[in-house]
Amino acid sequence: GIQVEQSPPDLILQEGANSTLRCNFSDSVNNLQWFHQNPWGQLINLFYIPSGTKQNGRLSATTVATERYSLLYISSSQTTDSGVYFCAASPKAGTASKLTFGTGTRLQVTL
Amino acid sequence: DADVTQTPRNRITKTGKRIMLECSQTKGHDRMYWYRQDPGLGLRLIYYSFDVKDINKGEISDGYSVSRQAQAKFSLSLESAIPNQTALYFCATSAYLPFGNEQFFGPGTRLTVL
Numbered sequence: 001g002i003q004v005e006q007s008p009p010d011l012i013l014q015e016g017a018n019s020t021l022r023c024n025f026s027d028s029v030n031n032l033q034w035f036h037q038n039p040w041g042q043l044i045n046l047f048y049i050p051s052g053t054k055q056n057g058r059l060s061a062t063t064v065a066t067e068r069y070s071l072l073y074i075s076s077s078q079t080t081d082s083g084v085y086f087c088a089a090s091p092k093a094g095t096a097s098k099l100t101f102g103t104g105t106r107l108q109v110t111l
Numbered sequence: 112d113a114d115v116t117q118t119p120r121n122r123i124t125k126t127g128k129r130i131m132l133e134c135s136q137t138k139g140h141d142r143m144y145w146y147r148q149d150p151g152l153g154l155r156l157i158y159y160s161f162d163v164k165d166i167n168k169g170e171i172s173d174g175y176s177v178s179r180q181a182q183a184k185f186s187l188s189l190e191s192a193i194p195n196q197t198a199l200y201f202c203a204t205s206a207y208l209p210f211g212n213e214q215f216f217g218p219g220t221r222l223t224v225l
Binding site for chain 1: 142144151152153154155156159161169170199201205212213214215216218219221
């Protein structure tokens, strides 16, 4: 099946700093999503982005499907951005709905 | 608001007990999924259903069963719970699109098996 790898595994930032999280995937994808898991365990949809670029406030994401990677940008980070960020993808071949998750990037934003 | 809900939100049970986790959605989606998350890891797919008459095994289905009672309801059962099934369980839904579709997740059920 498709492999999804995220980097870095851990990241500590001071409030106000910018960061880039990376997701590499091993196959062509029909679906690529970014999630934020907050300290209470809830998964929050950030982006549905199998290709192209999207922005939502301080967050933006870019997926370069031909090169099989996606980037999540966080600008002017805040303590509420802390948590784990997951990338998940499903391959074009086979059943489009079966998401495979990476192991996440754990972000801690300090004052 | 259209939503995905899970009950219970927390459950502690003993080894050997049968337990059911329930998921309901008001999004009008045909497709529903059950995932499991272990500490420090991403989610893994247990079962998925594309409509009421369609049930499919995911990556880690052993020890679990499911029931799709209606388009809006999808239940996960542990017939005889064991400690290594202690995990955070998520239900998700998606609409059908020809190529790919966005999944929306419930709040999760934290299950502890003693």
